[in-house]
Amino acid sequence: MHSPVPRLELLGITKRYPGIVACAEVSLSVLPGEIHAVLGENGAGKSTLMKIIYGAVKADAGTILLNGHEVSIANPAQARRHGIGMVFQHFSLFETLSVVENISLVLDEPFDLPALAVRVKAVSERYGLPLDPKRMVHSLSVGERQRVEIVRCLLQDPKLLILDEPTSVLTPQAVQTLFETLRQLASEGVSILYISHKLHEIQSLCDGATIIRHGKVTGTAIPRQETAASLARMMIGRELPVCQAPAYEGEKRTVLTVEALSLISEEPFGTNLEDISFSVNAGEILGIAGISGNGQAELMAALSGETTVEKHSIHFDGEAIGHLNAGQRRNRGLVFVPEERLGRGAVPPFSLSHNALLTAHRKGMKNWGMVRYSKAREFADQCVARFDVRCGGSGDDARSLSGGNLQKFIVGREIMLKPKLMIVAQPTWGVDVGASAVLRQALVDLSRNGVAIVLISEELEELFEISDRIAVLAEGRLSAAQPRGATSAESVGLKMSGLFDETSTSQSSEVSHASA
């Protein structure tokens, strides 16, 4: 049997950006009907590589072969004509347009929305991706939006489908449905490039894998024949670090109580919060699971004080604080680490010492309205040293730091404010494995010193690793928190799709029993 011609072959692809080599001499090959993983941690250069294949970024060097023929792909339209489809990690959909309108924008054919709607419906049903073509995209959940992206690719009859971190926005159940769709496509001869850093997913789905570290290929593997540990070694060069979480032995008092909190979102297509109640104790990490867009941003803003709410819906340390702004709450010991580091947690063009001033100005950095810049510098220097922030010094601009190092600085800055409560959203989003471990450990250590922590995250692994109790935020409502040991990823996953009405509570607990 002669070896088949690869659907896609990359030879020596190189891409440099100012100050960084995103891809160095990357080669890989995918067979027809193969599901091939590109495995690497955040910042390894996977996304850049995929954008090169899709024509959105131009490589500095290297060749791309499709079905054995060298091609040059100047732009995405050309990639689509070659039969390449791409599902972006940050979707390239337009919220103010309907599903069918979105899809029509990538098709090279006469403009006829009603006819297209019929085809959208047909394709979506055939591949188990139910969609209403007339719905506006802003009213769709993140999972549904992903379906739009996939259907949009399928309508162009692709020979190669690229998916960039497709499961980061899905519940565990939805991941399984997606995998079925992908297997069906592969069985029809479509090649799939599956980009991820999640080892167990790759093991259950992919036929082959190319592993990338710091922009270089560090190996190829057949995932099913590897262990998670061996894949991890290829991906990060060592074992996956594990977090140490001893039991909390201090005083158990309630620090934060949220009672019947409702909020109309300020954003045009935001989610309203409905009747949210929970409490957090000193020394405890409360994990709030859920897919972004289910009220996460609004809950975050209401807790931090960026949006003020009804006075008595939030009690902190015995005081009603719903009406206080973020600064007033921080004065009382409620600190907050937002999801966006650049532009919210830190001012990009400001030095670290100026960024220290942003929230730590209350620590003796002001005198009669004038700033004592030396104090700010001292504070920033301490923060850099204590939390191992890798940078040139506290004079560096925030935007020059890597995501992980800037996050360490922001978390460190807030910890140095000596809080009683820390609210933290997606602390390790886009952060490499090493820095993630440091950050998680820092949160655990902080809580064991008697600080209450609310951790809002999309990553179930992270929540199950360090939370003491887990609640789920879905469609603007919060489920009752359960101790980590008494719940499971499946049960949390079900709740993430909004199944936690009084009527369904028993049902979901049955599921969790069943899976236990």
Add this chain to the structure above:
Amino acid sequence: MHLLEPRARPSRLMRWTAPLIAIVATLLAGSLLFWSLGKPVLESFEVFFIQPMTSSYGWSELLIKACPLILIAEGLAIGFKARIYNIGAEGQLIIGALAGGGVAIYMDGSDSAWVMPAMILAGAIGGGLWGALPALLRTRFNAQETLTTLMLSYVASFILSFMVSGPWRDPEGMNFPQSIMFGDNALFAILLEGSRVNTSIYLTGAAVLAFWLFNARSFMHFQLEVGGHAPAASRYAGFSSHQTVWFSLVVSGITAGLAGVGEIAGPVGQLNLNISPGYGFAAIIVAYLGRLHALGIVLAGLLMALIYLGGEAAQVSLQMPFAITGIFQGMLLFFLLGSDVFIDNRLRRSA
């Protein structure tokens, strides 16, 4: 089409050379303009930019024009840092002038030493109130200050027109739309014999110092900059966006109002329809050209004053319309904004 790519880190060199590049580019484009009009290029530049500085009279006129520009630009820079675009300083100048002029008219003939201080105070209050109005509209009703400040400057010019052709018209002014000429104690004292340079220059000087200190050290200034660079970070830190809006619009209103008093109690000496040749708009360019920096604005103000003087000289010696100053101002702002881009970006290496 895609000319740029981001630099790994912003260029500090470009931050300070961008204004120089903009000036050179403006001069080049200006040469093209003179040449296309069939004027001798070098001679035109001589008339425009050199001649005004060859006499002590020229220098004194330069100061007179630079003072209001600098004063207004210092105030505007505060708001621009927070991305609050007050483009109606012209209106605030007019209302300040009206308030100050009103004091002069009602206290005409009084020999009280308080006339001048009262005029300055009234001008500050008038300008401040005209700036407070858009602040109210923005904070209370969310109406964009860009448009409201500008619309209010049109309104201000109609108020001025009404006052000088109605209630405050000089009864012996042959029906011209102008007020009486102010008495000596309603005018800033002349500093240099034989010129129009007067004590209002101290007002500008004091303002430059005050703004320099404010920009360098104050926490309020830090808050303004955070609001300009990253509004989400400002909310995150718990800084009040309303406070920022009020502060920047009222402060820039006050400086413009003071500049208005400086004009009517200085070179103009009365209220009439021509109290400002567009200083409120030109000061926008001065603020940017001076890098929103208190001392940079001083240099930029002098340059802008030179463009005004050059325009006047060109009118006399080259028979060119005074409107040429507007063309130069617009080009200067364009080239400045264009050069500024290269602080954070550089030209793309490969196509």
Add this chain to the structure above:
Amino acid sequence: MIEQLIPILAGTLAAATPLIFAGLGELVVERTGVMNLGVEGMMLVGAIAGFAAAAETGYGVAAGLPAGALAGAATAMIFAFFALSLAANQAACGLALTIFGIGLSAFIGQNYISYSLPGLKPLPIPLLADIPLLGPVLFAQDAVVYLSLAAYAAVAWTLTKTRLGLLLKAIGESPESAHAIGYPVILIRFGAVAFGGAMAGIGGAYLSTVYTPLWVQNMSAGRGWIAVALVVFATWKPTRLLFGAYLFGFVTILQFHAQGLGIMLPVQFLAALPYLATIVVLVVISRDRRVLQNNLPASLGKPFLP
């Protein structure tokens, strides 16, 4: 009373025409996420170019409007180069264009100060013009007024019914996404800005060749800015823009009929009315943050570098 109303309403349509052109142009530009505050400058350049062309060629309005459109589009390209190719601050680039346009038009206009043009005779539409009240108001206007309605219809149809309209809206929401799926965002925005400039130029040329018809320095007197405000008031919808323009046309024309209507206010107050009305209208529409946010092109005014 009706007798008095007819000239006021008919005048309203004419007074609104420059605003309709300039407003529709800016509406299309803002739909793609670009905020060009240079409308006032482009109108003035269009006004003087149109006036000069009409005066020099002797073809009147037929030469004036195209010349205005060309000149407006050409000045808009200066803005486009700085604000789009170089991604400089859009608000400031728009201001620069206005300052530049005021200067340039006054500079060129120096030679045309004492000229006057014949203007344009009304073109009554047979039969329709004889309808009582409606006829003289709607159907006895000059040809450019009808053209403004055609322009409205064309823009409204393109924006809502065509793929191009969809694409403009998409780019206005997320240039990043549009770029990611392979559209030449900058090029399309260039096109929109050129269209906006041409429309502002036509609006200006109408002022100088038909409405007044004279060249006066700074003759647009803030209409460019009012057009920008109208786009906000219209929440980026052409039909609302049309009605907004008529509202302003009415307020503008009122000052000339105030005395006849027995309104005894100082002329300056009446002249200030359109500007005060702009503020009122902005306040009314902006008061509910949500109304604006739900319609605002999400990328409006934000620099985009692919």
